[in-house]
């Protein structure tokens with residue numbers, strides 16, 4: 001009888017839970033109507049077996065593990081034991097919800113506004129613990145045969161799955177629709193499907209490097225399986241035994257660590273030179289920042305430029321343009337920069353030969369020195385680049401070990417002889433090689449390193465995904481390191497994402513005419529038409545992390561969708577409002593936390609210049625100068641950090657330079673873990689980074705192979 005009542009109540013709880021932890025503006029502690037309250041009968045019998053029970057579910061930053069303590073009818077305590085949620089966002093749910101569960105005596109409570117993901121995971125984990133307290137067991141979960149459909153929020157939109165249940169077991173899963181990157185979500189879904197079908201469990205690990213896609217997949221699976229009558233909480237709690245860790249060793253002539261642009265080009269080049277190559281990739285999907293990038297690669301004097309009507313561009317002209325910007329950097333190595341540019345023609349050809357397809361050519365600005373169309377835009381963006389190079393590497397015999405992280409560079413008598421590594425099973429792996437090429441990317445995704453190296457950037461909108469391993473591995477192996485106090489930085493116009501927006505003439509990538517842009521204190525600091533590149537240095541070095549865009553009625557009439565796009569909306573993850581409109585500039589300032597006097601003076605001066613028909617301050621074209629009049633609109637311009645800068649010092653052969661100033665034998669580095677001498681706070685623009693990765697990835701492989709017997 002106790003079990004019967006328990007299962008009735010459990011069903012209610014499941015229904016409550018299926019509705020999810022809806023984010024609420026105000027945190028409420030009232031149990032939802034469907035949530036289980038002990039019935040008199042249940043009170044007689046006791047709903048739970050008193051004790052402490054553990055539950056877990058996947059949150060935003062990883063698995064959330066908690067303990068729920070119950071007496072016969074009540075939740076007495078909820079304690080979170082393990083979590084890695086984002087500070088200031090998910091952490092709010094971690095702090096607030098335990099008391100809410102107790103007060104509501106239910107897993108079905110409203111979530112914390114702005115922390116939906118974490119809230120849902122906590123509800124799920126509490127529910128899983130309560131299921132155990134009610135004596136649920138896997139045997140009691142039966143799935144009816146049929147085909148069920150479920151959806152879950154994944155990268156870029158929902159992933160929809162169809163799940164076939166045959167003979168009471170999951171026999172097939174198909175991705176019906178997904179807007180995920182094929183190289184991330186696509187690859188992750190293949191691995192997840194295989195695991196779920198073979199383990200008949202939803203308690204599997206997500207795919208490292210594809211957390212959002214993995215979470216979306218598991219949510220879609222839950223939704224589909226709920227329709228079959230499955231006890232989803234039990235399926236999630238069914239742990240999958242991992243095989244025991246083991247010790248193995250491998251040998252190759254060339255060992256490449258990291259499978260982004262630098263690593264893949266290095267591996268392919270080494271294979272082309274006839275070497276036996278192993279590539280280690282830490283995550284379950286390839287490509288780090290490369291896969292997430294726009295896939296723009298700069299090059300000059302290429303056939304693709306000529307095919308697209310750009311005649312006469314040369315590497316010399318390209319070098320002159322980039323040098324005019326980068327020469328301000330005291331740490332610049334002009335020789336290394338020159339090699340990057342001079343090898344660009346060949347790199348573009350190499351990429352095409354290895355299956356990369358370029359779909360168009362663009363310039364990053366309408367203004368010199370960035371006005372020549374040199375950006376070769378990859379079909380399928382960064383994912384297209386990685387998948388083409390990965391396929392080519394495998395075809396050329398490169399052995400790729402996924403989920404395998406290098407943990408230490410091995411050195412014997414001052415020479416690098418390979419690396420130690422481990423994988424998802426915790427294996428102790430040794431990879432010995434004549435040459436080791438470190439291409440483990442940057443630190444853009446490592447919050448601690450970001451804070452330490454770039455304290456001005458507090459809340460970037462877009463970030464690279466390097467975790468800093470490249471830096472640690474190099475430094476521990478004796479590399480000379482250069483840590484720079486600026487990352488690869490641009491500013492974000494949220495309206496870039498507005499579909500079908502008319503193309504703004506002044507910049508190939510940013511709509512900037514007829515707008516007034518200010519720095520973080522409300523002062524105009526640059527010609528808005530060339531804003532992105534002129535603005536970066538001024539804002540960054542002034543210690544502000546973002547700026548503002550201000551427009552008036554005239555702009556609104558031209559581009560209402562731009563103004564409307566941000567009003568009443570909040571930035572994903574950060575949760576603060578994007579834009580605001582008001583009848584006075586003072587009100588705009590108040591909303592933005594700016595000094596009203598400063599902002600009013602800025603708008604007044606701008607309008608004076610518009611009336612004059614000449615931008616005496618920054619030389620903006622008079623055609624793009626439109627007075628800013630009420631009603632006013634203000635929009636925030638947060639930082640985009642597309643990768644960190646800095647890393648190991650290298651020479652023209654991509655050999656890593658040791659602390660004694662000499663190349664470390666057998667050790668090479670390329671890509672974002674080795675770009676300190678080719679970086680500038682005024683980034684020359686999208687396309688130069690992937691170019692540098694490819695040029696030095698290949699240079700490393702060429703030099704390493706020239707030394708092989």
Ligand SMILES: Cc1cc2nc3c(=O)[nH]c(=O)nc-3n(C[C@H](O)[C@H](O)[C@H](O)COP(=O)(O)OP(=O)(O)OC[C@H]3O[C@@H](n4cnc5c(N)ncnc54)[C@H](O)[C@@H]3O)c2cc1C
Nearest residue numbers: 258260262282288289290294296406441671672687689690
């Ligand atoms: C949104 C976005 C857009 C961008 N757009 C452009 C663009 O259009 N053009 C451009 O030039 N640049 C662009 N960039 C920058 C560019 O993508 C990066 O600078 C570049 O991809 C870095 O390549 P990489 O090979 O050095 O590192 P990554 O591509 O990050 O690859 C490093 C790889 O090493 C792996 N790894 C890390 N640690 C270990 C370990 N211990 N063992 C084994 N493997 C490990 C990682 O998992 C990863 O796969 C963009 C960046 C972002 C974030």
